[in-house]
Amino acid sequence: MKSFREAEDKACHGGQGANRRFPRMKNEHLNGFLITQKATVVEAMQKIDLNAKGILFVVDEKEGLVGAITDGDIRRWLIKTGNLQEAVQKIMNKNPKAIYCKDQKSAKEFMEKYVITALPVVTADNHIADIIFKEEGVPAKANEPKLLHNVPVVIMAGGRGTRLYPFTKILPKPLIPIGDIPIMERIIDAFRKFGVREFYATVNYRKSMIKSYFSESAADYQLNYVEEDKPLGTAGSLRLMEETPKGPFIVTNCDILIHADYADIYRHHLETGNELTIVTALKNIVVPYGVIHSSGNGRINSMEEKPKLSYFVNTGMYILNGSLIQEIPEGAFFHMTDLADKLLQEGRSVGMYPISEESFLDMGEFEEMRRMEEKLNLKSE
Numbered sequence: 001m002k003s004f005r006e007a008e009d010k011a012c013h014g015g016q017g018a019n020r021r022f023p024r025m026k027n028e029h030l031n032g033f034l035i036t037q038k039a040t041v042v043e044a045m046q047k048i049d050l051n052a053k054g055i056l057f058v059v060d061e062k063e064g065l066v067g068a069i070t071d072g073d074i075r076r077w078l079i080k081t082g083n084l085q086e087a088v089q090k091i092m093n094k095n096p097k098a099i100y101c102k103d104q105k106s107a108k109e110f111m112e113k114y115v116i117t118a119l120p121v122v123t124a125d126n127h128i129a130d131i132i133f134k135e136e137g138v139p140a141k142a143n144e145p146k147l148l149h150n151v152p153v154v155i156m157a158g159g160r161g162t163r164l165y166p167f168t169k170i171l172p173k174p175l176i177p178i179g180d181i182p183i184m185e186r187i188i189d190a191f192r193k194f195g196v197r198e199f200y201a202t203v204n205y206r207k208s209m210i211k212s213y214f215s216e217s218a219a220d221y222q223l224n225y226v227e228e229d230k231p232l233g234t235a236g237s238l239r240l241m242e243e244t245p246k247g248p249f250i251v252t253n254c255d256i257l258i259h260a261d262y263a264d265i266y267r268h269h270l271e272t273g274n275e276l277t278i279v280t281a282l283k284n285i286v287v288p289y290g291v292i293h294s295s296g297n298g299r300i301n302s303m304e305e306k307p308k309l310s311y312f313v314n315t316g317m318y319i320l321n322g323s324l325i326q327e328i329p330e331g332a333f334f335h336m337t338d339l340a341d342k343l344l345q346e347g348r349s350v351g352m353y354p355i356s357e358e359s360f361l362d363m364g365e366f367e368e369m370r371r372m373e374e375k376l377n378l379k380s381e
Contacts, residue, residue, distance in 0.1 A: 067092035158204035253316035
């Protein structure tokens with residue numbers, strides 16, 4: 001994409017009368033929030049990941065503002081169609097709110113009036129000269145914490161973590177630190193921000209260390225333990241819960257961090273009527289070779305150099321109806337994926353909630369653990 005013209009409108013460039021109340025965004029930074037109409041959904045997801053603001057503004061071939069697309073727009077599209085290769089012009093908001101350079105001193109009031117968090121500042125000929133973002137630290141909607149206040153979260157913490165050996169020879173996987181905080185504590189803290197106060201941890205390997213660590217921590221939540229005497233898989237241990245949740249509840253692996261709106265995930269599960277919802281993440285894989293497409297008799301039709309393949313993968317976080325616990329075999333090794341397969345074979349409702357690639361952090365292997373620390377701007381002790 002070309003850089004934006006440098007001499008557009010005097011008010012957009014700090015001239016007299018500009019009355020700027022916000023720091024101006026540099027052009028190279030600005031381009032991280034712009035995308036062309038013909039770009040694909042997967043390209044938009046990747047760019048939103050990089051700018052970390054959840055929004056892009058769509059421009060035409062003359063670099064004029066024609067639309068906006070958010071991570072929510074993309075998520076709704078993918079749930080509806082699953083098509084990653086559609087052009088963003090098909091799903092963008094074609095009437096985005098914007099403000100002229102000469103009016104930017106009233107940007108704050110404009111954003112409050114229309115309840116928006118990102119506002120493009122445009123010149124007289126509709127070129128984006130700047131983008132103003134709502135200040136950080138704006139409190140969540142009042143009803144958000146209440147939505148999850150009585151929702152239990154089950155953390156699957158009983159595995160041996162063999163992929164992280166020799167760390168797990170000393171520590172159970174839930175207590176392996178990411179920075180200076182154990183991964184399980186980070187998971188609990190993430191849910192606490194959304195009002196969750198009731199947690200269960202299924203434990204087996206080195207369970208006394210896990211219980212000892214959390215017993216010494218001052219907490220404003222309740223942590224209950226579901227103790228296995230043998231490995232039961234990611235779903236089998238749910239049958240050991242003393243009280244079956246009456247409504248939908250959340251299950252998560254103990255080695256992942258999901259950067260998403262947990263209240264929205266839960267709300268999506270309720271609204272769709274799914275019995276089981278799997279949180280999925282986009283995964284882009286580049287084939288490190290030239291790929292040959294052929295037909296019969298060994299005839300080559302085309303060649304593709306290092307193609308990129310895009311898939312949705314299971315993150316290890318689920319929302320399931322409490323009634324499903326009774327369908328898990330008692331005392332048997334049974335994974336959440338086994339439960340999903342069972343429901344699918346019976347023609348029942350299993351859905352997904354898609355998130356971007358960068359919103360999913362997994363520490364199941366050393367390389368991924370280092371990536372998690374880098375993403376969180378942490379260093380191992």
